[in-house]
Amino acid sequence: MVSSDREAGDVTVDLLTETYRDHYGSLLKLAALLLDDLASCEDVVQEAFIRVHSARSRVRDPDKVLAYLRQTVVNLSRSTLRRRLIGMRLAPKPMPDMASAEEGAYELLEKDALIHALRGIQRRQREVLVLRYFSDMTEAQVADLLGISIGSVKAYGSRGIEALRVRMEAFR
Amino acid sequence: MSAPHEDDDGLEEVGAALRERFHQAVSGLEAAPGTLDYLRRAVPARRRRRHAALAATALSVFAVSTGATLAARGSFDPQRSQASGTNVGNLMTTATNDAPGGGSGHGPPTPGGQDMSDGDPVPSQTSAALPPTPGSSKPPASATSLSVTPAGTPSAGVCQNSSMSSVVATQNGTTGGVTYETFVTTVKTACTLAGMPALTVLGADGTTAKVPIYKADPAAAPLLPTEPSGQTLTLRPGDRYEFQLAWVPLACPTNPTPTSPPSSPASTSQSPTATSTSSGPSPSGPTSSSSGQPSPSGTPSSSATAPTIYSVGYSVYGPQPAQSANFMASCGASVYVTDYFQAPGQRHASQPATSATTAH
Numbered sequence: 427m428v429s430s431d432r433e434a435g436d437v438t439v440d441l442l443t444e445t446y447r448d449h450y451g452s453l454l455k456l457a458a459l460l461l462d463d464l465a466s467c468e469d470v471v472q473e474a475f476i477r478v479h480s481a482r483s484r485v486r487d488p489d490k491v492l493a494y495l496r497q498t499v500v501n502l503s504r505s506t507l508r509r510r511l512i513g514m515r516l517a518p519k520p521m522p523d524m525a526s527a528e529e530g531a532y533e534l535l536e537k538d539a540l541i542h543a544l545r546g547i548q549r550r551q552r553e554v555l556v557l558r559y560f561s562d563m564t565e566a567q568v569a570d571l572l573g574i575s576i577g578s579v580k581a582y583g584s585r586g587i588e589a590l591r592v593r594m595e596a597f598r
Numbered sequence: 599m600s601a602p603h604e605d606d607d608g609l610e611e612v613g614a615a616l617r618e619r620f621h622q623a624v625s626g627l628e629a630a631p632g633t634l635d636y637l638r639r640a641v642p643a644r645r646r647r648r649h650a651a652l653a654a655t656a657l658s659v660f661a662v663s664t665g666a667t668l669a670a671r672g673s674f675d676p677q678r679s680q681a682s683g684t685n686v687g688n689l690m691t692t693a694t695n696d697a698p699g700g701g702s703g704h705g706p707p708t709p710g711g712q713d714m715s716d717g718d719p720v721p722s723q724t725s726a727a728l729p730p731t732p733g734s735s736k737p738p739a740s741a742t743s744l745s746v747t748p749a750g751t752p753s754a755g756v757c758q759n760s761s762m763s764s765v766v767a768t769q770n771g772t773t774g775g776v777t778y779e780t781f782v783t784t785v786k787t788a789c790t791l792a793g794m795p796a797l798t799v800l801g802a803d804g805t806t807a808k809v810p811i812y813k814a815d816p817a818a819a820p821l822l823p824t825e826p827s828g829q830t831l832t833l834r835p836g837d838r839y840e841f842q843l844a845w846v847p848l849a850c851p852t853n854p855t856p857t858s859p860p861s862s863p864a865s866t867s868q869s870p871t872a873t874s875t876s877s878g879p880s881p882s883g884p885t886s887s888s889s890g891q892p893s894p895s896g897t898p899s900s901s902a903t904a905p906t907i908y909s910v911g912y913s914v915y916g917p918q919p920a921q922s923a924n925f926m927a928s929c930g931a932s933v934y935v936t937d938y939f940q941a942p943g944q945r946h947a948s949q950p951a952t953s954a955t956t957a958h
Contacts, residue, residue, distance in 0.1 A: 454629060455621075475637050479641045480648065555616065584609070
């Protein structure tokens with residue numbers, strides 16, 4: 427019994443490592459584009475990893491782990507934006523008195539005009555644009571992930587681009 | 599027609615530009631060092647916490663369900679309640695439980711509707727607290743052996759037919775056409791009793807007769823001697839309790855001179871203690887119109903209707919009567935019954951002299 431648990435744990439760890447190496451970076455970038463609180467990006471992605479891998483037994487199709495992870499990241503980002511979930515800071519922070527490797531990148535991100543404009547449009551429009559053009563998902567995939575129709579995806583996409591354009595011109 | 603293509607081309611161009619800008623904006627983001635180690639620790643820990651939470655929930659549900667089952671089983675077991683000497687309240691309200699306030703429990707009713715499921719002994723009302731009844735020949739209630747001391751006579755469940763060793767019905771005589779009967783019951787096992795006895799009236803053919811049974815309210819129907827009512831009797835083996843009933847035959851209608859409808863005995867001022875020479879109607883005399891009082895024994899026309907034998911049965915608990923008494927009436931009757939009360943050691947009721955014990 428103990429050995430079987432250990433074997434299951436090893437398998438989980440192997441799958442976790444593999445998934446981490448393949449998708450963690452892209453999911454972190456996805457969260458960075460969806461959230462306006464960059465400090466929560468790591469937390470959201472790590473929580474998504476923990477949730478999905480803790481419930482690996484309920485994942486019917488192993489090939490859809492990335493889809494589950496992406497869905498979880500979107501949901502958690504939405505929740506963070508809506509309620510400012512502070513309690514999700516599960517990851518140990520880097521040394522407080524030492525600049526992390528990402529701080530410079532976050533600063534650059536904060537200065538990006540596109541990111542500022544992206545944070546000013548509607549949440550649903552932002553989600554559609556990020557999933558459609560950053561994650562390279564089709565309209566059907568975006569509709570499935572967000573639980574809306576393809577027509578709504580098209581509408582949110584076109585209106586989001588227009589709103590983004592207006593905000594970018596205003597930023598200049 | 600080329601507009602859509604232009605729009606599509608424009609959208610694709612914008613899309614390509616967006617794609618490039620998005621990737622460019624987040625290109626510098628990388629995972630923090632140590633994230634993988636943290637995830638390797640956090641995932642099994644989260645799984646353990648989830649399993650522990652599930653196990654705790656299942657354990658709580660099992661404990662609650664088991665406790666509820668045991669509690670329900672204990673409260674529904676009257677023998678266990680008696681054996682333990684406590685009144686573990688039954689969740690069911692029995693017919694004898696007419697406590698004011700809606701008390702629940704199989705035990706005797708408690709004033710204010712206490713829930714006796716907590717197993718506390720029920721302090722039944724002591725007879726010493728009852729004021730002496732004016733005109734009653736009963737000895738002071740404190741002299742009886744039925745009061746419960748604060749120390750607690752072992753309280754018991756509700757009396758059953760099996761709790762009785764004997765039930766004797768004694769006819770106290772007839773006054774003004776009203777027949778009085780006293781039921782004296784001797785207790786075999788400890789039990790409690792309260793309220794009004796359950797009576798059934800059967801006709802000559804053995805079917806239930808339409809004879810109303812009223813409670814003998816001293817204010818409304820002073821047919822019987824005033825007896826303390828509403829008390830809970832805690833009986834020990836050998837104790838006796840009793841109740842009285844009055845059989846009031848209704849007057850038959852007469853054709854030549856319509857008599858007043860049989861009024862309720864509540865309007866009758868006649869007391870069972872009254873003598874036969876009182877101003878009440880005479881059983882054999884004509885209808886008294888001057889006093890306006892009812893004629894319980896009927897009018898001369900009643901001779902035209904053959905009297906019927908009725909049987910009034912008494913059951914301590916349950917449908918089977920433990921004792922019964924027979925009465926006669928030609929045109930129906932009413933029954934007035936007192937609550938249970940303690941039987942004194944030597945009882946000399948203010949009823950007409952005890953005549954005979956009903957043969958059963």
